[in-house]
Amino acid sequence: MSRPRTLRRAAIASLVASVVLLAVVLPLVAPVVRASQEGRELGQPHVSAARAVASHVNVTINTSATPAFVPNAIHATSGQNLTITLVNNGTFNHTFTMSSNGTERFPQSWSPTQLSAYFSAHTPLVNVTMPAHSTTAVNLSVNSTMAGGHFEFVSLVPYQFQAGLYGFLNVTPPVSSHLTFYVNASDSLRFISDTLNASSVTAFPFEATVFFGTLGVLSHTFTLSPLPNYNLSSDNFTSFFTQHLPLVDIPVPLTAGSYTNGSFVITAPGYYEYICTVPGHFASGMYGFLYAGVATPSPPVPVVVSTAIVQSEILIGGGSLLGIGVVLAAAASITGRIPPPKPGEGHH
Numbered sequence: 001m002s003r004p005r006t007l008r009r010a011a012i013a014s015l016v017a018s019v020v021l022l023a024v025v026l027p028l029v030a031p032v033v034r035a036s037q038e039g040r041e042l043g044q045p046h047v048s049a050a051r052a053v054a055s056h057v058n059v060t061i062n063t064s065a066t067p068a069f070v071p072n073a074i075h076a077t078s079g080q081n082l083t084i085t086l087v088n089n090g091t092f093n094h095t096f097t098m099s100s101n102g103t104e105r106f107p108q109s110w111s112p113t114q115l116s117a118y119f120s121a122h123t124p125l126v127n128v129t130m131p132a133h134s135t136t137a138v139n140l141s142v143n144s145t146m147a148g149g150h151f152e153f154v155s156l157v158p159y160q161f162q163a164g165l166y167g168f169l170n171v172t173p174p175v176s177s178h179l180t181f182y183v184n185a186s187d188s189l190r191f192i193s194d195t196l197n198a199s200s201v202t203a204f205p206f207e208a209t210v211f212f213g214t215l216g217v218l219s220h221t222f223t224l225s226p227l228p229n230y231n232l233s234s235d236n237f238t239s240f241f242t243q244h245l246p247l248v249d250i251p252v253p254l255t256a257g258s259y260t261n262g263s264f265v266i267t268a269p270g271y272y273e274y275i276c277t278v279p280g281h282f283a284s285g286m287y288g289f290l291y292a293g294v295a296t297p298s299p300p301v302p303v304v305v306s307t308a309i310v311q312s313e314i315l316i317g318g319g320s321l322l323g324i325g326v327v328l329a330a331a332a333s334i335t336g337r338i339p340p341p342k343p344g345e346g347h348h
């Protein structure tokens with residue numbers, strides 16, 4: 001009588017245990033499973049086909065009483081001719097002055113004198129006046145060397161840049177290759193993966209999209225340096241990114257299993273560092289490298305699937321290793337087969 005009841009109780013208990021285990025483990029595994037179901041291994045690229053590009057585009061930028069260019073971000077593809085119509089509906093004169101350096105970003109703390117001095121030393125790509133209540137058009141041929149650049153435009157009328165009159169022309173190449181990566185953030189302050197492999201790319205520039213997800217609950221960012229072969233430091237990255245616009249800077253979604261994505265263009269071979277800009281995270285090891293047209297370090301960095309799961313496996317694995325160790329030590333003490341370590345022997 002009591003035996004079947006015990007069995008049934010045991011069955012119910014193990015069922016409950018399984019459901020609880022699944023509820024805890026599934027959200028952790030879901031993003032990884034989803035990425036691999038879509039044929040996208042973490043850290044490994046998915047390469048897709050080209051898109052058609054218009055040869056000429058028109059954009060309009062407006063200004064009014066508010067100190068802002070609207071929109072303050074415009075896009076072009078290299079090889080395109082761009083006509084920018086500048087409409088000034090306000091009562092102040094402005095200039096529309098665009099930097100010829102696509103990686104530089106002007107600190108908003110710069111004085112009018114510093115900004116003018118910069119443009120005296122570095123010829124702007126575009127420099128026209130926008131008189132009050134007028135419309136001006138400017139043509140710009142966006143050439144291939146501009147691909148991947150973020151060209152800042154400002155008003156040089158004193159204190160207008162400082163008040164917010166600035167924006168960016170973002171240039172992407174005609175897409176001959178487009179790589180997609182999946183990266184997850186873990187609350188043990190690691191990127192999974194910390195190695196993005198674009199080693200096989202030979203044609204530059206190329207476009208890439210990163211899908212950024214989380215295995216935990218903390219806030220993180222995926223922030224990619226625009227400079228090849230440059231190692232960021234946890235002391236200077238904040239000032240670095242105020243002067244060099246990140247190639248991509250996206251926050252992690254706060255729900256496991258969903259992704260935020262950002263696209264960017266790599267113009268030159270090299271390794272590019274990505275970090276998490278949440279205070280303390282980079283210093284704790286939250287960084288990684290994208291290898292574009294250059295070999296990844298050998299041996300490759302192992303891919304950790306989920307910290308939470310691995311930790312429980314380490315506990316179980318560590319426990320059994322300890323057991324094996326005790327048995328081996330006992331056996332060795334009996335048979336005397338393990339020689340004592342010799343001094344001076346080690347790595348050559």
Ligand SMILES: [Cu+2]
Nearest residue numbers: 220276278281
């Ligand atoms: Cu972080």
